[in-house]
Amino acid sequence: MDLFRKCMVPVEMCPGDAKMDKSIVHDVVGGSTRIPIVQQLHQDFFKGKKLCKSIKPDEAVAYGGVVQAAIFSGEGNEKVMDLLLFDVTPLSLGLETAGCTPAKTTCRLAICTPPADQDRNRDQSVTQDEVNIETIQQFV
Incomplete structure (x- = not known):
């Protein structure tokens, strides 16, 4: 049980990192929510909020990867190209x-x-002249 509780530490940090209160979370989705004890820990943390199990997390990740690849390659349709990830x-x-x-x-x-x-790129340079490596x- 201790290992499962340790797995909740990043979940507990998320609302603070996002500068939001966990009470405004709309849906709780994720691959770990398939594990019964993790489901219970998530529900306890989110004050009984029902977990969203209709979205298949593996498919959602794959779909996101395809959308991002379409944007980077410039091969997406108009709706995809208008997305900013x-x-x-x-x-x-x-x-x-x-x-x-x-x-x-x-x-x-x-x-x-x-x-x-x-804008955020920084130039880095070497400290010696004529450096090959x-x-x-x-x-x-």
């Missing part, structure tokens, strides 16, 4: 800079902008 990074990301110090490049829960938006450390 946003994603967030669950962890802060960074690069190692001169002096072996990490520099945060993306904060936790930052919105990942579409590739066309270049450079190792870049990435931090998560």
Whole structure:
């Protein structure tokens, strides 16, 4: 039972991360909601809210992937091409800079902008002239 309760920690963090109260959640959907004990834990957390089991989570993920691929490839129909998808990074990301110090490049829960938006890109350069190979450390 302890393991199942630990699985609820990210669920409990979600409303705070989204800066919203859990009482305004419309539907609770997800693959884990197929497991009876997890269903009960979710219902308890959301004050008895009935879980939405009519949406098949595996199909929803596959559908989302197809829509995103259509947008990125430019091959979608007009309705698909008008969609603007946003994603967030669950962890802060960074690069190692001169002096072996990490520099945060993306904060936790930052919105990942579409590739066309270049405003958030940062130039990185090497610290020595005529370098043929450079190792870049990435931090998560």
